[in-house]
Amino acid sequence: EVQLLESGGGLVQPGGSLRLSCAASGFTFSSYAMTWVRQTPEKGLEWLSSISGTGGSTYYADSVKGRFTISRDNSKNTLYLQLNSLRAEDTAIYHCAKERDSSGHYYGYFDYWGQGTVVTVSS
């Protein structure tokens, strides 16, 4: 059974940093691109960043480019998102999602999502 379990969220002050993790199980992690998507009531679902199965290719939304960094450790079946220079508008539920296609390439549609971890940016 595929499972994605996010962790690392919490309350952080503006300008602060967090590192989110997504522990994956139930599939061959290195064969799949992975993605981070965040969700808020105001803006809905917002794509943030994706990474190929090998980790050799990464992609970012303009809104987070230069502030967030995606990475993965295929030996630990874990996806990461480093969040720096956080702003109030980064407050959201952060989901990791598994690419449906098994080629390792990033297409951008997802057959499994984690429940999410909550990030709150506030002083």
Added chain:
Amino acid sequence: DIVMTQSPDSLAVSLGERATINCKSSQSVLYSSNNRNYLAWYQQKPGQPPKLLIYWASTRESGVPDRFSGSGSGTDFTLTINSLQAEDVAVYYCQQYYTISLTFGQGTKVEAK
């Protein structure tokens, strides 16, 4: 970025009746070299993450009931739920993956009348 606009924002349908959700993209998501529409539909219930229903605009994900169907091409797409069941009450999102910068519709809330 491609803007995805869904209509309506919400709808109430009697159980057993049909629900139709529309999704319009600000530019075509049809890739001419493979004749595929880079469009997916998701269902999200309260407290749960999104669930993939449809991809390539009309391919139903494994395990999804056949009362769910997707249609359309280019910039205009439709998700149809035939014979709405109580468990279909949820918010539905369309999403384009034609560009690296993925974008989602704002969501359509489906309720039982």
